[in-house]
Amino acid sequence: MEQSPARSSAVTVADVAREAGVSKATAARVLGGYGTVSAKVREAVKAAAAALDYRPNELARSMTTGRSGTIGVVVGDIENPFFSLAVRGITDVARLAGFNVILSNSGEDVAAEKAAIRTLVAKRVDGIIVSPAKEGDVEHLKDIERSGRPLALLDRSAPSLNVDTVIADDMQAAEGITGLLIGRGHRRIAYITACDTADHVFHSLDDIYTDSVRRRIEGHLGACREASLTDMEEWVRVGANSPEATRRIVMNMLQSAQRPSAIIASDSVIGLEVFKVARELGLTLPDDLSLVSFHDADWTSVTSPPVTVVQQPVYQLGEAAARLLVERLNGEVGEGRRIVLQTRLIERASVGAAPSSGS
Amino acid sequence: MEQSPARSSAVTVADVAREAGVSKATAARVLGGYGTVSAKVREAVKAAAAALDYRPNELARSMTTGRSGTIGVVVGDIENPFFSLAVRGITDVARLAGFNVILSNSGEDVAAEKAAIRTLVAKRVDGIIVSPAKEGDVEHLKDIERSGRPLALLDRSAPSLNVDTVIADDMQAAEGITGLLIGRGHRRIAYITACDTADHVFHSLDDIYTDSVRRRIEGHLGACREASLTDMEEWVRVGANSPEATRRIVMNMLQSAQRPSAIIASDSVIGLEVFKVARELGLTLPDDLSLVSFHDADWTSVTSPPVTVVQQPVYQLGEAAARLLVERLNGEVGEGRRIVLQTRLIERASVGAAPSSGS
Numbered sequence: 280m281e282q283s284p285a286r287s288s289a290v291t292v293a294d295v296a297r298e299a300g301v302s303k304a305t306a307a308r309v310l311g312g313y314g315t316v317s318a319k320v321r322e323a324v325k326a327a328a329a330a331l332d333y334r335p336n337e338l339a340r341s342m343t344t345g346r347s348g349t350i351g352v353v354v355g356d357i358e359n360p361f362f363s364l365a366v367r368g369i370t371d372v373a374r375l376a377g378f379n380v381i382l383s384n385s386g387e388d389v390a391a392e393k394a395a396i397r398t399l400v401a402k403r404v405d406g407i408i409v410s411p412a413k414e415g416d417v418e419h420l421k422d423i424e425r426s427g428r429p430l431a432l433l434d435r436s437a438p439s440l441n442v443d444t445v446i447a448d449d450m451q452a453a454e455g456i457t458g459l460l461i462g463r464g465h466r467r468i469a470y471i472t473a474c475d476t477a478d479h480v481f482h483s484l485d486d487i488y489t490d491s492v493r494r495r496i497e498g499h500l501g502a503c504r505e506a507s508l509t510d511m512e513e514w515v516r517v518g519a520n521s522p523e524a525t526r527r528i529v530m531n532m533l534q535s536a537q538r539p540s541a542i543i544a545s546d547s548v549i550g551l552e553v554f555k556v557a558r559e560l561g562l563t564l565p566d567d568l569s570l571v572s573f574h575d576a577d578w579t580s581v582t583s584p585p586v587t588v589v590q591q592p593v594y595q596l597g598e599a600a601a602r603l604l605v606e607r608l609n610g611e612v613g614e615g616r617r618i619v620l621q622t623r624l625i626e627r628a629s630v631g632a633a634p635s636s637g638s
Numbered sequence: 639m640e641q642s643p644a645r646s647s648a649v650t651v652a653d654v655a656r657e658a659g660v661s662k663a664t665a666a667r668v669l670g671g672y673g674t675v676s677a678k679v680r681e682a683v684k685a686a687a688a689a690l691d692y693r694p695n696e697l698a699r700s701m702t703t704g705r706s707g708t709i710g711v712v713v714g715d716i717e718n719p720f721f722s723l724a725v726r727g728i729t730d731v732a733r734l735a736g737f738n739v740i741l742s743n744s745g746e747d748v749a750a751e752k753a754a755i756r757t758l759v760a761k762r763v764d765g766i767i768v769s770p771a772k773e774g775d776v777e778h779l780k781d782i783e784r785s786g787r788p789l790a791l792l793d794r795s796a797p798s799l800n801v802d803t804v805i806a807d808d809m810q811a812a813e814g815i816t817g818l819l820i821g822r823g824h825r826r827i828a829y830i831t832a833c834d835t836a837d838h839v840f841h842s843l844d845d846i847y848t849d850s851v852r853r854r855i856e857g858h859l860g861a862c863r864e865a866s867l868t869d870m871e872e873w874v875r876v877g878a879n880s881p882e883a884t885r886r887i888v889m890n891m892l893q894s895a896q897r898p899s900a901i902i903a904s905d906s907v908i909g910l911e912v913f914k915v916a917r918e919l920g921l922t923l924p925d926d927l928s929l930v931s932f933h934d935a936d937w938t939s940v941t942s943p944p945v946t947v948v949q950q951p952v953y954q955l956g957e958a959a960a961r962l963l964v965e966r967l968n969g970e971v972g973e974g975r976r977i978v979l980q981t982r983l984i985e986r987a988s989v990g991a992a993p994s995s996g997s
Contacts (some may be wrong), residue, residue: 347761
């Protein structure tokens, strides 16, 4: 892993280009994070750069650009493996382009997000990537733009911000898994998500202030309506913001007279808690309860049964957000761009037919 | 979760003291991170502060102290749940004391660690917490001290740095689990760890440049010697720095003619990979293979069988490191302090007696 500094600093863009079998101009585009190249060529150049331990000459870069060479990132919850993997995608792209990354955690709390943004701007980072906790509370993000720094949004868009945004096709993903469950005969389908409302009850989509969360619920309820299932809003549970909170919600739900036959978990931290509580209550997956979780977290394949998941392009979300930001730092101008990456359903063994009492 | 800014900023130390039922001086000691109070009182004050959403007045503080109110943290691998949980411990203490945290990831690479430290010092953070990738390569950490900023070490000590250090009792923990395995009749006990050597082979403790890793191997080998098991060095495998690298090591080991009857995984990322490979090869835990992992990661209790683990005081390691650093920022002087926190063995079902062919 470790290379001597002498060797590292001697590796040039030309060396990387030779190793990757591409032109120097192409290698420079990939390493600098600007212009368009195919995914295949980008991977080849990145692999070559990693093999040679290429490091851009930071001093030369900061002398020509006057920049500090630092990107700030504010994520919703660094303990959620979704965000730590996205941060790796960001860091890999940033490092190749010669930027260090400093990271802050909002804990999905807008006040903490504001403090983090203030800190990063005060520390004069060159640009910022954020997954906004509340899409309607983004004045502090407009301040970033006003300070002349580029901003990119990760995983969550904000309608009032015309900035580069990278999201996944959450609505389609949710439609797909709800359709799958309905197809297996499920009617009592619960949807459990982080994000809370004033009275901790879900009434309508307007209650939901986090874009990606809302798009998922929207897809889920759309698929229900499509199948003529009514009042499915009552099966949506908000406020699963911590394992403890999730535990209370799931415990409550699974011990009620009318319990769900299937649960959709909006992230893998929630999915794990559903799995634990079901087991504790002696419910067998998938016979007594079906489970689908967003995010193909590392543990989902080792449980018995392994869990059916929506595989999100998490690393790629981070990569793309960093690439768009680096392009801005390299002079790209114009309207905010919007990239939507595709998810994929991985069917394992946690989904079964609804129990005969189940419709 | 969310409080109006007006309410938050109106909450004073006196309010917190009243809510917690302690004196204002005591509340101030806890919130400011200085002086000594009992763990019980500290928890009461923290709970009260959280309930009232107490936030220190940052502007007033920075005017009186001239500080920026930011702590920098450099961890080995933010994707490892060990570090993301430790960071929560750091952040909780820092926030109560009025500091924001900015985080960098070294990926266990000293060059990246140096770049991160350079960035944090250039950004004028008030103090830094680091889990050093290489205890022998810490000149850049001495630079922090020279710049007049306090430094605290998280999870790993460095002999040449006389600074506040918080570690777990790794050696005793490793002795304990190896003793447990020997007691169940195991003789072919493999130990798999991150940290690599020049030739990717473990020869002696001198090869191991990360303090916590070395203390564990030392405890493990000590327990082996105690039981008159010889040449156990041959069963130590280094270089498990990524799931892919771990996979190769475990695959190789479990497919060899002389395979181990028990494996100790030095962290939960390694433990998960051992679990996956064993299953893929059709080996049953614990009949064909026993497994013990460091870190009580969230997934370890939901596998079949659930995994016996060393529960490390991870959140508390972060808390303690932040508390020591905040005390320095509040004027504490003198020699570096060293805190050693206790681990605990959680016996689940992944350890069995050695197979009869096993000795």
